[in-house]
Amino acid sequence: EIVMTQSPATLSVSPGERATLSCRASQSVNSNLAWYQQKPGQAPRLLIWGASTRATGVPARFSGSGSGTEFTLTISSLQSEDFAVYYCHQYNNWPRTFGQGTKVEIK
Amino acid sequence: EVQLVESGGGLVQPGGSLRLSCAASGFSFSSSWMSWVRQAPGKGLEWVATIKQDGSEIFYVESVRGRFTISRDNAKNSLYLQMNSLRVDDTAVYYCARGHHGLDIWGQGTMVPVSS
Numbered sequence: 001e002i003v004m005t006q007s008p009a010t011l012s013v014s015p016g017e018r019a020t021l022s023c024r025a026s027q028s029v030n031s032n033l034a035w036y037q038q039k040p041g042q043a044p045r046l047l048i049w050g051a052s053t054r055a056t057g058v059p060a061r062f063s064g065s066g067s068g069t070e071f072t073l074t075i076s077s078l079q080s081e082d083f084a085v086y087y088c089h090q091y092n093n094w095p096r097t098f099g100q101g102t103k104v105e106i107k
Numbered sequence: 108e109v110q111l112v113e114s115g116g117g118l119v120q121p122g123g124s125l126r127l128s129c130a131a132s133g134f135s136f137s138s139s140w141m142s143w144v145r146q147a148p149g150k151g152l153e154w155v156a157t158i159k160q161d162g163s164e165i166f167y168v169e170s171v172r173g174r175f176t177i178s179r180d181n182a183k184n185s186l187y188l189q190m191n192s193l194r195v196d197d198t199a200v201y202y203c204a205r206g207h208h209g210l211d212i213w214g215q216g217t218m219v220p221v222s223s
Contacts, residue, residue: 034210036152043213044144044210044213055211089154095169
């Protein structure tokens with residue numbers, strides 16, 4: 001099983017600032033990596049797939065990068081609606097696995 | 108409107124069974140891989156199972172293999188999860204989602220508490 005490790009667990013950021021979230025895979029997942037946003041009481045929302053492709057309707061301030069074992073989700077200028085938990089997810093191998101999540105909170 | 112709606116959740120005793128359903132609308136269900144993902148209270152996401160469009164390929168997380176069965180009825184645009192021999196650690200919100208790569212459509216989830 002591929003273990004996905006996200007860091008940091010919690011990120012405190014002021015509105016308008018940049019946020020950088022990391023995700024590391026225990027072995028290569030190529031570019032088969034997705035990012036999701038989840039707000040309290042809601043289902044996850046797909047943000048990024050293929051490591052760097054934004055899903056339909058996702059604002060351009062969200063960007064993904066990386067391949068192999070190291071990935072990054074960047075939110076260029078945090079808006080109030082971006083405070084949430086973010087998960088990475090590898091779909092290169094079975095079983096599919098998620099990271100434990102990074103909570104982005106208001107500083 | 109593109110939508111997935113889960114149903115069938117509820118309190119069940121350890122060792123019991125439950126069948127979850129997921130009704131799809133607004134997209135070509137029969138052309139879509141479909142998945143179940145769960146989330147224990149206050150915890151992260153855990154992939155549970157995935158089924159190919161025609162049901163010819165099915166995958167499970169190890170912890171549910173032999174106890175859970177994913178299936179689908181393309182004529183009814185519906186996905187199912189039969190859960191047997193339920194354990195306390197199966198307690199979670201269960202989401203159905205479209206896809207087996209990026210999961211791009213999610214239902215609102217159905218809660219399954221397993222408790223005596």
